[in-house]
Amino acid sequence: MGMTITEKILAKASGRDRVVPGENIWLNVDVLMTHDVCGPPTIGIWKREFGEKAKIWDKQKLVVFPDHYIFTANAQANRNVNILREFAKEFDIPNYYDVGTERYKGVCHIALAEEGYNIPGTVLFGTDSHTCTSGAFGMFSTGVGNTDAAFILGTGKIWEKVPESLKFIFDGELPNYLTAKDLILQVLGDITTDGGTYRALEFDGSTVFAMQMDERMTLTNMAIEAGAMNGIIKADEVTEKYVKERTKAEYEIFESDADAKYRSVYKYDTSKIEPLVAKPHSPDNRDTVRNVRGTKLTKCYIGSCTGGKLSDFMNAAKIIFGNTVKVPTFIVPASTFVARQLEEETISGVSLKQIFENAGCVIAQSSCAACLGGPSDTIGRAADGEVVISTTNRNFPGRMGSKKSEVYLASPYTVASSALTGVITDPREFL
Amino acid sequence: MEKIIKGKAFVLGDNIDTDQIIPAEHLVYSLTDPGELKNYGKYALSGVPLGGAGLPNGGTSFVDEGNYESKFNIIIGGANFGCGSSREHAPFALQVAGAKVIVAESYARIFFRNSVDGGFVIPFDTPQKLNDKIKTGDELEIDLAANKLKNYTSEEEYQLNPLGDILPIIEAGNIFEYARQNNMI
Ligand code: SF4
Numbered sequence: 001m002g003m004t005i006t007e008k009i010l011a012k013a014s015g016r017d018r019v020v021p022g023e024n025i026w027l028n029v030d031v032l033m034t035h036d037v038c039g040p041p042t043i044g045i046w047k048r049e050f051g052e053k054a055k056i057w058d059k060q061k062l063v064v065f066p067d068h069y070i071f072t073a074n075a076q077a078n079r080n081v082n083i084l085r086e087f088a089k090e091f092d093i094p095n096y097y098d099v100g101t102e103r104y105k106g107v108c109h110i111a112l113a114e115e116g117y118n119i120p121g122t123v124l125f126g127t128d129s130h131t132c133t134s135g136a137f138g139m140f141s142t143g144v145g146n147t148d149a150a151f152i153l154g155t156g157k158i159w160e161k162v163p164e165s166l167k168f169i170f171d172g173e174l175p176n177y178l179t180a181k182d183l184i185l186q187v188l189g190d191i192t193t194d195g196g197t198y199r200a201l202e203f204d205g206s207t208v209f210a211m212q213m214d215e216r217m218t219l220t221n222m223a224i225e226a227g228a229m230n231g232i233i234k235a236d237e238v239t240e241k242y243v244k245e246r247t248k249a250e251y252e253i254f255e256s257d258a259d260a261k262y263r264s265v266y267k268y269d270t271s272k273i274e275p276l277v278a279k280p281h282s283p284d285n286r287d288t289v290r291n292v293r294g295t296k297l298t299k300c301y302i303g304s305c306t307g308g309k310l311s312d313f314m315n316a317a318k319i320i321f322g323n324t325v326k327v328p329t330f331i332v333p334a335s336t337f338v339a340r341q342l343e344e345e346t347i348s349g350v351s352l353k354q355i356f357e358n359a360g361c362v363i364a365q366s367s368c369a370a371c372l373g374g375p376s377d378t379i380g381r382a383a384d385g386e387v388v389i390s391t392t393n394r395n396f397p398g399r400m401g402s403k404k405s406e407v408y409l410a411s412p413y414t415v416a417s418s419a420l421t422g423v424i425t426d427p428r429e430f431l
Numbered sequence: 432m433e434k435i436i437k438g439k440a441f442v443l444g445d446n447i448d449t450d451q452i453i454p455a456e457h458l459v460y461s462l463t464d465p466g467e468l469k470n471y472g473k474y475a476l477s478g479v480p481l482g483g484a485g486l487p488n489g490g491t492s493f494v495d496e497g498n499y500e501s502k503f504n505i506i507i508g509g510a511n512f513g514c515g516s517s518r519e520h521a522p523f524a525l526q527v528a529g530a531k532v533i534v535a536e537s538y539a540r541i542f543f544r545n546s547v548d549g550g551f552v553i554p555f556d557t558p559q560k561l562n563d564k565i566k567t568g569d570e571l572e573i574d575l576a577a578n579k580l581k582n583y584t585s586e587e588e589y590q591l592n593p594l595g596d597i598l599p600i601i602e603a604g605n606i607f608e609y610a611r612q613n614n615m616i
Contacts, residue, residue, distance in 0.1 A: 151606050194510065
């Protein structure tokens with residue numbers, strides 16, 4: 001019996017020839033990532049358990065990004081960043097990307113990719129549920145709680161249960177009105193928020209391999225919205241090119257065997273998919289944009305680890321170019337690198353930044369910002385009674401701020417089209 | 432570690448999320464102060480809608496009014512037990528209330544890990560659905576070595592999935608104790 005890509009990577013990391021879904025195995029961790037919300041409690045547990053002689057298993061393998069509650073006057077949030085800063089100083093952490101310095105990066109999952117920490121065939125754990133994003137690079141990546149992270153910090157090891165795999169095959173050319181966001185919303189509507197529990201979601205098919213890394217990361221990012229342990233896409237030339245430009249690290253490419261066992265296989269003809277939204281208050285509450293068109297909006301939001309990458313802004317800018325937005329529209333580049341690219345990338349000689357500014361959008365500094373609500377002074381935060389359309393990944397009650405707000409999740413095309421009309425709008429009207 | 436756990440069953444439905452296990456408003460108590468932390472027991476499973484609490488009939492509180500501990504110490508759940516946030520307070524609250532074992536069809540991954548690694552409760556999963564076969568109040572016995580659940584009330588016996596490699600962590604108490612015993616730390 002063959003193995004899936006996830007099983008092969010886990011076998012390697014556990015020093016075995018093969019692993020079987022359901023088995024609990026010990027893994028050697030290649031990278032541990034943490035941020036300002038879960039970093040401080042993780043450090044607390046690590047100190048409590050390892051005591052005076054607490055040692056980090058491998059400083060080079062620990063990566064710390066302040067990114068969640070950054071540009072705020074909130075005292076507890078700032079205290080958290082201070083704890084990270086002190087910790088980085090005390091233990092001389094090389095991969096700490098402090099806010100307020102040249103090194104500041106922004107949202108962790110995107111920064112991991114940009115800084116060359118995503119390496120095919122490796123195992124990455126993070127104290128954040130969307131750590132599954134890195135799976136776009138043909139690697140195993142997943143989120144853990146603070147206890148587990150503290151354990152990894154001290155030992156470099158963690159146990160994991162080998163997941164069963166589900167396969168999603170998208171074939172055919174991606175129509176010019178669709179993005180990876182529409183495809184993952186399709187999947188979530190099909191399998192619901194627990195359809196992936198303790199499972200791996202493997203994405204395959206010609207549509208997927210025609211995508212650049214930005215778009216692939218949108219697919220794996222939202223694997224957790226189905227409860228999945230990880231999302232994964234085999235590394236190919238596109239992946240290798242991206243990785244080689246950022247790191248000299250050696251890597252190993254794994255792929256699923258033809259006779260690997262899947263719990264289920266889903267096949268999609270990409271050309272048949274329509275622009276989709278997830279209606280309030282769950283990412284699996286799928287509908288077509290067509291069915292909800294005309295819904296009145298108070299705010300549009302383009303940002304986060306799933307919807308604030310260069311490709312997302314490129315897509316949005318295509319629609320916004322030369323027009324004016326009708327409702328407050330927030331542009332939040334996931335990383336400082338993306339923010340710089342907004343100034344460098346152009347459409348007909350006009351930079352993306354200029355396109356958004358000319359249209360009347362608000363451009364914010366890179367961070368998680370209102371993706372998870374955040375302190376009351378967070379830019380773009382949803383207030384009582386607001387109806388928001390957003391390129392982010394979660395729309396549970398209160399996720400973007402007020403429990404009395406409603407959030408629709410959609411692609412950058414759909415959000416940009418809606419920004420121009422003030423109501424939910426099918427991007428095919430503009431493309 | 433006890434090899435045989437005996438007790439009364441408290442039966443729940445599918446998708447019991449961490450807000451039902453310990454509602455967010457109760458996350459304020461200290462996790463270390465003994466006087467304060469017993470509140471986690473008091474409010475354990477207090478977010479479960481009454482109709483779904485103590486199946487098949489419902490209407491049974493896990494912890495009686497005014498008490499800090501439950502008279503049930505084996506929880507029988509359905510699919511996706513512990514979904515929702517990654518809060519470690521959830522398995523902790525069940526432990527404080529006196530729960531020793533959960534038997535469910537499946538778990539949300541982070542809840543499962545937190546249960547084992549923090550040493551809070553033992554999460555068994557099962558090859559078949561049991562929350563429609565066992566009734567709240569049934570007298571159960573779980574044999575941890577044989578992976579068997581015996582229902583003395585209905586005189587039925589069920590096989591549980593083996594705990595596998597996590598058994599030593601459970602036996603040690605938590606992941607840090609396990610690592611100390613094995614000279615990992
Ligand atoms: S951008 Fe949103 S989803 Fe991504 S890491 Fe930040 S808070 Fe989480």
